[in-house]
Amino acid sequence: MKPLERILSDARATPRHIILPEGGDPRVAGAALRLTQEGLARITLMDGPDLPGVRGLRAADAPDLAELAGHWHRLRAPKGMTAARALEEMRDPIRQAAMRVRLGQADGTVGGAVATTAETVRAALQVIGRAPDAGIVSSFFLMLSCAKEAPVRGGMIFADCGLVVAPDADELAAIALSAAGSCRQVLAETPRIALLSFSTAGSAEHPSLIRLHEALALIRAADPDLEVDGEIQFDAALDGAIRARKAPGSRLTGRPNVFIFPDLAAGNIGYKIAQRLGGLTAIGPILQGLDKPANDLSRGCTTEDIIYAAAITAVQAGKHQQQHSPDPAKTQAAHNRTM
Incomplete structure (x- = not known):
C-alpha cells in the first residue's frame, strides 16, 4: 500500500475530531465537506458555511467563550494576561481551536490557509505547548x-x-x-x-x-x-x-x-x-x-493539501492517544490493590 493510501486508511479506521478554524476560506470549507463525506475525520468548521454533516461554530459567539477565556487567562496570567484581553484573544479562531485541543474537546487542529505560519505556530506553542x-x-x-x-x-x-x-x-x-x-x-x-x-x-x-x-x-x-x-x-x-x-x-x-x-x-x-x-x-x-497535534498549512495550499494535512493530524492524534492511554493490565492491577 502506498504511504498516502495507508495514512488515509488509518484515518478512516477511527475518525478523529479535527477543528478547521478558517472556514471562511472556500478551500477549507471544501476540505471540511470532503473529509466528512469520505469518513476521514469528524470536523468542526469555525466561521464557515453550513455544510451537511459538519459541525459549525462561530468563534466570537461560542457559547463557552467565557470558559475558554478563563482557561487562557489562568494559563497566561503569570505573563501579564488580563481577563479582558484573554476574552478578546480567545475570539480568534486559530487560538480558540488550539485551546479546544488542549482541553480535549478535539483531537487536533489544522490552520494556516489564511493565517501566517507565525500566527499558527505561536498559537500552538502558547496554548497547547511542547510535549514533555x-x-x-x-x-x-x-x-x-x-x-x-x-x-x-x-x-x-x-x-x-x-x-x-x-x-x-x-x-x-x-x-x-x-x-x-x-x-x-x-x-x-x-x-x-x-x-x-x-x-x-x-x-x-x-x-x-x-x-x-x-x-x-x-x-x-x-x-x-x-x-x-x-x-x-x-x-x-x-x-x-x-x-x-x-x-x-x-x-x-x-x-x-x-x-x-x-x-x-x-x-x-x-x-x-x-x-x-x-x-x-x-x-x-x-x-x-507539541503536546497534542496542531498543524500548519501553506497559504498557497489546495483543498487536497488540507485534506492530507488533516488526515495526518488524525493519525498523529491516534498515536498520541495510544501512547497516553493507560495500560489495561496495570489499571486492573492498581484497582485490585485498592479492593
Missing part, C-alpha cells in the same frame, strides 16, 4: 515519491524545512529524534536517519561540521538502537553503492527514510527542489514536538 519529552517544537514535510518512473519510490520525512532557522547541536538532535517518532507514526516504518551535509564521513573539514558530530553523539546517546549516520552527502545517503565507497563504515543498512537538513535554508530549498523538479508530493509543514 520533546527538546524543541519543529516541523517536517512528508515527501511522497510514487511515480512509476521515479528512481526512488515511497515516503520520506524531510526536517526541519519550515520552522527552526539555525538549530544548534542540541536542537538538531531534538529535531532528528522527533522526526524518528514522526516516521514511526506517519509512515509506520522503522526510521533510518541521515544527517545531511556537504561532507561525507570527514571528506571535508569545516567548523560547521562540529555541530553535526555533536548532534550525532546526542542522538545515539538518547536512542542507541536508532539507525542514524552523518555527516553525509545526499547522494551517499540515498545510493547504497555510493555510500559503500564514500562511507564504508556507515551504520545505515538501507536507504534512509528520514533526512535531517543542517538548517532551515537547506531544508526549505531542498524540499522545494524535490517537489518542483523531482515531482515529489510535499505535505506539510507538519509540526512535531
